[in-house]
Amino acid sequence: METLTNEILSQTIRIRPEESHKGTYGRVCLVGGNDHFGGAILMATEASVYSGAGLNTTLTDSSNFVSLHARMPEAMVADFTNHAELTDLVSSANTVVVGPGLGTTSQSLSVLQTVFDTVTPTQTLIIDGSAITLVSEKSLKLPQANLVFTPHQMEWQRLSGIKIADQTDAANETVRQQLGGTVVLKSHQTKIYTPTGSYLNTAGTPAQATGGMGDTLAGMIGGFTAQFENQTNAVLAAVYAHSAIADELAKTQYVVLPTQIIHELPRFMHDHQH
Ligand SMILES: NC(=O)C1=CN([C@@H]2O[C@H](COP(=O)(O)OP(=O)(O)OC[C@H]3O[C@@H](n4cnc5c(N)ncnc54)[C@H](O)[C@@H]3O)[C@@H](O)[C@H]2O)[C@@H](O)CC1
Numbered sequence: 001m002e003t004l005t006n007e008i009l010s011q012t013i014r015i016r017p018e019e020s021h022k023g024t025y026g027r028v029c030l031v032g033g034n035d036h037f038g039g040a041i042l043m044a045t046e047a048s049v050y051s052g053a054g055l056n057t058t059l060t061d062s063s064n065f066v067s068l069h070a071r072m073p074e075a076m077v078a079d080f081t082n083h084a085e086l087t088d089l090v091s092s093a094n095t096v097v098v099g100p101g102l103g104t105t106s107q108s109l110s111v112l113q114t115v116f117d118t119v120t121p122t123q124t125l126i127i128d129g130s131a132i133t134l135v136s137e138k139s140l141k142l143p144q145a146n147l148v149f150t151p152h153q154m155e156w157q158r159l160s161g162i163k164i165a166d167q168t169d170a171a172n173e174t175v176r177q178q179l180g181g182t183v184v185l186k187s188h189q190t191k192i193y194t195p196t197g198s199y200l201n202t203a204g205t206p207a208q209a210t211g212g213m214g215d216t217l218a219g220m221i222g223g224f225t226a227q228f229e230n231q232t233n234a235v236l237a238a239v240y241a242h243s244a245i246a247d248e249l250a251k252t253q254y255v256v257l258p259t260q261i262i263h264e265l266p267r268f269m270h271d272h273q274h
């Protein structure tokens with residue numbers, strides 16, 4: 001297993017060419033946020049926008065529209081129960097993030113199933129939070145796409161069937177192969193299992209242990225995969241940047257809020273572009 005260093009940042013974060021426009025930097029569609037967990041999709045969206053993705057659209061419960069617009073006028077918003085809009089918007093994205101705050105009701109399941117029925121093999125699909133729990137509980141058939149799962153250890157236990165104490169590299173890699181795609185197994189030392197190798201993230205701090213931290217990472221992975229070509233490096237760089245920014249803030253803070261990491265992103269990415 002290879003340890004991630006800040007080299008992954010300069011290998012991934014590109015200086016923007018002069019001759020470019022918002023279309024050059026990818027389209028992200030973020031799906032989640034029910035009437036209880038609006039904050040989760042709000043943070044994921046904010047993270048994708050601040051990562052520099054060119055166009056961001058959030059499909060969520062209509063009760064979240066006002067708060068989302070108030071915080072994030074850069075993002076477009078649509079109702080995730082509108083089947084036609086959901087399929088249209090998911091189809092036109094490069095990257096789809098599904099799950100932050102989606103919940104596990106029959107409505108959540110129907111939204112997730114529509115996303116799975118719509119994505120195509122050329123798209124990257126990040127499956128986070130409630131979407132992982134739903135796939136596990138309902139044994140959903142996974143779509144053909146560039147899949148990125150972002151479970152924490154309990155979600156990985158549900159999805160893989162491996163108890164937290166038994167989550168060894170060999171066992172995790174076996175299930176990754178069965179699932180296909182990449183698994184970002186989040187913990188105090190996140191491990192990333194990809195089709196081409198496994199990586200350990202030693203950056204990060206217990207100051208990050210607060211709700212919304214993973215929702216933020218899912219949005220960052222969305223923003224990075226939408227605009228940077230090498231999809232594996234984009235995932236690795238997002239994981240590393242998320243923790244490295246937290247480490248910087250934790251030098252003077254007891255707790256680091258997800259939204260504080262988000263607001264540091266443009267400065268941090270500027271300092272590491274190549
Ligand atoms: N502001 C919001 O709207 C928030 C919404 N959230 C959403 O709430 C839904 C449920 O997610 P949860 O993760 O809270 O619930 P889960 O029930 O999936 O997992 C939480 C449980 O897992 C245990 N656990 C064991 N190892 C862990 C590890 N390494 N990291 C994290 N937890 C570990 C925790 O102690 C806890 O009991 C998701 O859709 C999520 O996106 C959460 O992200 C919290 C913030």
Ligand SMILES: Nc1ncnc2c1ncn2[C@@H]1O[C@H](COP(=O)(O)OP(=O)(O)O)[C@@H](O)[C@H]1O
Pocket residue numbers: 129151152186187188189190203204205206207208209210211212213214215216217
């Ligand atoms: N003690 C810790 N040290 C380093 N990183 C941590 C620690 N606790 C949590 N994190 C990070 O915070 C994030 C938590 O994700 P998750 O549990 O999905 O949060 P949420 O669903 O509430 O947004 C992960 O990226 C994880 O690696």
Ligand SMILES: [Mg+2]
Pocket residue numbers: 128129152214215
């Ligand atoms: Mg989570």
